[in-house]
Amino acid sequence: MSAVVAEVAVVNLDQLPWQAWKSMDVPEGFRAEIIEGAITLSPTDGVRHFTVNRRLGQDLYDYLKGTGYAPGQDGNVIAGLKVLIPDVFVAPNDVDEIEHPEGVGVLAIPEGPAKGFVIGPEITGERRG
Incomplete structure (x- = not known):
């Protein structure tokens, strides 16, 4: 008599969005993020948004010099x-x-005073639609 061994496939559902994100071909003018376990596509923004980001980046650069x-x-x-x-x-x-x-990409900092990253603001404007 022989025994039948059933193989059980173990799927980590948390890995599914990650694997899908890594293989995505994101349309031009969009960016893809994994937020709360779901892949989110959002359009990139216009000149005003870019200008605010650039100014904040420049101020941070000046503030962080030598750190x-x-x-x-x-x-x-x-x-x-x-x-x-x-x-x-x-x-x-x-x-x-x-x-x-x-x-x-880069990993969020796991240890120390900058744990998880120091700052990562979203620059938002008026609600669309």
């Missing part, structure tokens, strides 16, 4: 299986230390 940190813009910030694209964020100057192992 080992600098502002970044519109980069992928990976926090676990979440992918965020903040308008402006602050990260260490040496981003090689926090680069995601798969090269898809």
Whole structure:
């Protein structure tokens, strides 16, 4: 008599959006983020939005001079299986230390005074629609 062994496929549902995000071909003029476990596509914004981001980035650059940190813009910030694209964020100057192992962005800082990233504001305007 022989025993039949059933194999059970174990699927980590948290991995599904992550795998889908990594393989996406995002349409021009949009960005894709993983927020609350779902992939969110949103349009990039216009000149006014860009101007505010640039001014904030410049002010942060001036403020952070000599601290080992600098502002970044519109980069992928990976926090676990979440992918965020903040308008402006602050990260260490040496981003090689926090680069995601798969090269898809930078990791949120896991330890120390900058845990989770120092700042990552969304610049928002008037509600659309």
